[in-house]
Amino acid sequence: MNIILLSGGSGKRLWPLSNDIRSKQFIQIFQTEDGSYESMVQRVYRQICAVDPAATVTIATSRSQVSAIHNQLGEKVAVCVEPCRRDTFPAIALATAYLHDVCGISEEEPVIVCPVDPYVEQSYFETIEELGRLAGEGQANLMLMGIEPTYPSEKYGYILPADQEKISRVSTFKEKPDAETARDYIRQGALWNGGVFAYRLKYVLKKAHELIDFTDYEDLYAKYDTLTKISFDYAVVEKESDIQVLRYAGEWKDLGTWNTLTEAMEGPSVGETLMNETCENVHVINELDVPILCMGLKDVVVSASPEGILVSDKEQSSYIKPFVDQLDNKVMFAEKSWGSFRVVNIEEESMTIKVTLRPGHRMNYHSHERRDEVWTIISGEGRTIVDGMEQPVQAGDVITMQAGCKHTIIADTELKVIEVQLGKEISVHDKQKFELDE
Amino acid sequence: MNIILLSGGSGKRLWPLSNDIRSKQFIQIFQTEDGSYESMVQRVYRQICAVDPAATVTIATSRSQVSAIHNQLGEKVAVCVEPCRRDTFPAIALATAYLHDVCGISEEEPVIVCPVDPYVEQSYFETIEELGRLAGEGQANLMLMGIEPTYPSEKYGYILPADQEKISRVSTFKEKPDAETARDYIRQGALWNGGVFAYRLKYVLKKAHELIDFTDYEDLYAKYDTLTKISFDYAVVEKESDIQVLRYAGEWKDLGTWNTLTEAMEGPSVGETLMNETCENVHVINELDVPILCMGLKDVVVSASPEGILVSDKEQSSYIKPFVDQLDNKVMFAEKSWGSFRVVNIEEESMTIKVTLRPGHRMNYHSHERRDEVWTIISGEGRTIVDGMEQPVQAGDVITMQAGCKHTIIADTELKVIEVQLGKEISVHDKQKFELDE
Numbered sequence: 001m002n003i004i005l006l007s008g009g010s011g012k013r014l015w016p017l018s019n020d021i022r023s024k025q026f027i028q029i030f031q032t033e034d035g036s037y038e039s040m041v042q043r044v045y046r047q048i049c050a051v052d053p054a055a056t057v058t059i060a061t062s063r064s065q066v067s068a069i070h071n072q073l074g075e076k077v078a079v080c081v082e083p084c085r086r087d088t089f090p091a092i093a094l095a096t097a098y099l100h101d102v103c104g105i106s107e108e109e110p111v112i113v114c115p116v117d118p119y120v121e122q123s124y125f126e127t128i129e130e131l132g133r134l135a136g137e138g139q140a141n142l143m144l145m146g147i148e149p150t151y152p153s154e155k156y157g158y159i160l161p162a163d164q165e166k167i168s169r170v171s172t173f174k175e176k177p178d179a180e181t182a183r184d185y186i187r188q189g190a191l192w193n194g195g196v197f198a199y200r201l202k203y204v205l206k207k208a209h210e211l212i213d214f215t216d217y218e219d220l221y222a223k224y225d226t227l228t229k230i231s232f233d234y235a236v237v238e239k240e241s242d243i244q245v246l247r248y249a250g251e252w253k254d255l256g257t258w259n260t261l262t263e264a265m266e267g268p269s270v271g272e273t274l275m276n277e278t279c280e281n282v283h284v285i286n287e288l289d290v291p292i293l294c295m296g297l298k299d300v301v302v303s304a305s306p307e308g309i310l311v312s313d314k315e316q317s318s319y320i321k322p323f324v325d326q327l328d329n330k331v332m333f334a335e336k337s338w339g340s341f342r343v344v345n346i347e348e349e350s351m352t353i354k355v356t357l358r359p360g361h362r363m364n365y366h367s368h369e370r371r372d373e374v375w376t377i378i379s380g381e382g383r384t385i386v387d388g389m390e391q392p393v394q395a396g397d398v399i400t401m402q403a404g405c406k407h408t409i410i411a412d413t414e415l416k417v418i419e420v421q422l423g424k425e426i427s428v429h430d431k432q433k434f435e436l437d438e
Numbered sequence: 439m440n441i442i443l444l445s446g447g448s449g450k451r452l453w454p455l456s457n458d459i460r461s462k463q464f465i466q467i468f469q470t471e472d473g474s475y476e477s478m479v480q481r482v483y484r485q486i487c488a489v490d491p492a493a494t495v496t497i498a499t500s501r502s503q504v505s506a507i508h509n510q511l512g513e514k515v516a517v518c519v520e521p522c523r524r525d526t527f528p529a530i531a532l533a534t535a536y537l538h539d540v541c542g543i544s545e546e547e548p549v550i551v552c553p554v555d556p557y558v559e560q561s562y563f564e565t566i567e568e569l570g571r572l573a574g575e576g577q578a579n580l581m582l583m584g585i586e587p588t589y590p591s592e593k594y595g596y597i598l599p600a601d602q603e604k605i606s607r608v609s610t611f612k613e614k615p616d617a618e619t620a621r622d623y624i625r626q627g628a629l630w631n632g633g634v635f636a637y638r639l640k641y642v643l644k645k646a647h648e649l650i651d652f653t654d655y656e657d658l659y660a661k662y663d664t665l666t667k668i669s670f671d672y673a674v675v676e677k678e679s680d681i682q683v684l685r686y687a688g689e690w691k692d693l694g695t696w697n698t699l700t701e702a703m704e705g706p707s708v709g710e711t712l713m714n715e716t717c718e719n720v721h722v723i724n725e726l727d728v729p730i731l732c733m734g735l736k737d738v739v740v741s742a743s744p745e746g747i748l749v750s751d752k753e754q755s756s757y758i759k760p761f762v763d764q765l766d767n768k769v770m771f772a773e774k775s776w777g778s779f780r781v782v783n784i785e786e787e788s789m790t791i792k793v794t795l796r797p798g799h800r801m802n803y804h805s806h807e808r809r810d811e812v813w814t815i816i817s818g819e820g821r822t823i824v825d826g827m828e829q830p831v832q833a834g835d836v837i838t839m840q841a842g843c844k845h846t847i848i849a850d851t852e853l854k855v856i857e858v859q860l861g862k863e864i865s866v867h868d869k870q871k872f873e874l875d876e
Contacts, residue, residue, distance in 0.1 A: 015731070274761055278754055289784065290744065291765050293453070295758065296751025300735070304747060306728065311749050313734025316716055320733065323712055327729045344782035345792050345856065346727065349833065350816035352856050354783050354790070374814045374836055376858045378788035395787065396860050398812055398838055418783065418790050420814045420856050422834050 005116040007061035015324040016308035031266040051125040060095040067337040089235040093208035101217035107202035110136035119253040135198035140244040143198040146191030148249040152182035157193040258317035306332035357411035365408040365436040371423030380415035445499035445554040453762040454746035469704040489563040498533040505775040527673040531646035539655035545640035548574035557691040573636035578682040581636040584629030586687040590620035595631040696755035744770035795849035803846040803874040809861030818853035
């Protein structure tokens with residue numbers, strides 16, 4: 001099957017583990033059978049591959065997530081980068097054009113669009129596969145997934161099917177209701193709208209050409225920033241009469257808040273944690289190198305990352321967003337295509353970071369106008385290129401770079417470096433990239 | 439007045455702010471009128487100086503606290519170092535001999551011994567001053583402070599006075615009772631034993647010579663490790679018949695647990711903190727550079743330092759000690775005579791620390807056998823001496839030192855340095871000190 005995973009925005013509701021460049025889907029919090037931890041995106045990708053090892057998975061996302069995606073899923077997965085945020089219709093149109101023009105998928109083939117972050121059991125993806133098959137057979141122009149509701153939620157949109165069959169015509173859509181109305185919908189046999197669409201490729205391609213003036217993927221990509229923001233629901237779904245819905249009755253959780261996320265955790269904690277016996281329904285996610293000790297807490301989530309510490313009653317944690325907006329959020333760690341970095345010290349005119357490069361990877365060849373840098377290699381082996389001159393480096397070596405000097409570092413094995421940045425105006429924007437003739 | 443402040447042990451009950459080399463009395467947590475924060479020891483010292491600007495203050499403590507004492511109180515305060523821990527009788531005997539032999543205090547002068555960490559109002563030290571005056575006048579061999587109890591505490595020893603006068607003969611001492619017995623003592627007019635003693639210098643000097651074979655302070659210091667551990671209460675107080683007690687009725691708190699410590703805080707937080715409006719009776723002490731966000735908590739204390747994070751119900755926090763013993767406690771920050779350091783990164787074969795030197799101070803001239811070091815100066819000006827060669831340094835300079843090489847750094851202004859230590863067996867014990875001819 002051809003599946004497009006929509007990988008969305010910044011997700012402040014899971015602060016301090018999500019930040020401007022790390023969305024919630026990349027938090028490694030779910031314990032796997034071998035004891036290691038995987039993220040939402042890794043879990044979903046693993047489940048898709050288990051159902052269909054030949055699946056073509058394309059992730060539609062912004063540039064800022066590309067490194068994290070490749071670090072977590074490997075290089076095999078296709079990434080369709082949105083040059084800027086333009087809501088779901090442009091995103092799905094671009095990804096569909098990408099499948100057609102770049103991957104060579106035929107116009108007749110079915111495509112399934114799915115959020116990247118549902119917490120579901122395997123059978124969800126079996127249902128998705130069936131959804132694709134039905135779309136491919138021309139069962140309807142648009143096939144949706146309807147989730148059997150387990151309670152009258154106010155957080156989801158509802159689909160009212162024409163009958164109680166496994167596959168039904170859609171009679172109408174309802175926006176997020178209040179609990180009373182939701183109860184009424186459920187009595188009428190309504191389903192939650194899971195945000196999953198399946199269609200034949202040519203269907204969305206035709207819709208895209210009707211609404212946007214473009215020739216092919218390249219052209220659409222080039223003019224992406226001129227497109228109007230509009231959702232796929234509004235632009236396509238609500239205007240389509242030939243829609244059917246396929247029921248899914250398995251587990252389905254939206255892990256958008258700390259409260260729901262901790263429900264999905266295997267054990268009470270991730271990271272170095274100690275709880276005394278008087279703790280009840282407490283979850284701790286600790287990404288720091290020092291221990292967290294909890295005593296006498298009830299219904300509390302504690303989460304610590306290099307960017308801050310949250311201690312919250314679980315119910316209250318869903319109101320986090322406006323408080324996070326008030327905080328001075330510095331990016332203190334990030335995944336890059338070549339590895340990762342973490343800020344370890346900030347002073348008025350210096351910043352010290354720990355850089356980890358993956359074997360075989362290297363930074364861009366670059367320079368800074370307004371800061372000097374000092375690298376101290378703390379482990380591994382590699383090479384530096386400074387103003388065109390290459391030299392081997394290993395633990396203990398020190399490289400100093402004046403402002404203006406072009407430099408990069410190449411990891412032959414995993415390479416760890418303490419980088420001290422020195423200058424009056426240290427900024428991530430002070431960076432010029434250069435081509436490197438190797 | 440001559441006052442000896444007993445500055446005690448490590449205090450795991452206030453983890454993570456106290457550690458093996460920083461005791462609770464050095465935590466800067468009490469807001470002063472100018473908005474800055476002071477520690478217990480700073481508060482007590484300020485209160486003593488307000489009552490008697492000419493007071494001779496001597497702090498009896500272990501070597502590990504000397505730097506913190508001078509950093510917090512300045513160089514003027516006298517420190518009587520116990521070479522090892524031998525309980526309160528040897529400590530008071532040593533400090534008394536120090537006052538006599540080193541400071542030249544006459545045998546007839548009164549001396550007051552007082553814990554370094556009571557949280558009290560100014561009138562406590564007025565009572566202490568009176569206690570000293572009474573001892574000096576020969577009112578009794580030993581004068582004690584009796585604190586008017588406010589509840590039947592099980593945590594304190596009790597003094598039963600012979601009558602209800604302001605100054606009374608002591609009729610008997612009682613060990614920490616259960617609450618029922620405490621109620622009974624209070625009905626009989628008992629007072630809490632505040633651990634404060636006043637006497638004429640010659641009185642304790644005589645007791646010391648009776649129990650220990652020594653000539654003078656130097657000699658006592660030299661044989662200190664051979665002394666038997668014994669408390670002043672057991673060795674002296676319980677055997678003395680001529681004891682009187684002076685009442686104190688003001689505020690007196692023992693800030694030994696997070697519960698009592700947070701009661702004494704001026705506001706709900708120290709450090710970068712945000713609480714939502716549903717938090718009730720929550721206190722946060724944050725020594726990290728990143729924010730702590732609290733939501734929907736009740737009766738909770740949160741404390742974060744470079745060594746760990748505590749999140750505890752306030753009542754439960756008094757049971758912390760066995761849990762802290764279970765943690766792998768690394769010393770991640772410390773005050774030194776020349777400034778302070780903080781560990782910012784630990785790897786298998788490297789450790790990175792931020793070093794801050796106070797202007798005019800320097801490290802010991804030293805070398806390491808099993809690690810190389812790299813200094814990157816990040817701010818300030820000073821000089822390094824490496825294998826005898828002195829050179830000026832400033833922000834941006836890098837100094838590399840191979841294992842075995844002798845080195846030191848001297849701060850002319852405040853000097854900050856990122857030090858990367860590289861080696862297979864990095865240990866604080868791997869250090870040889872040398873004399874430096876300047």
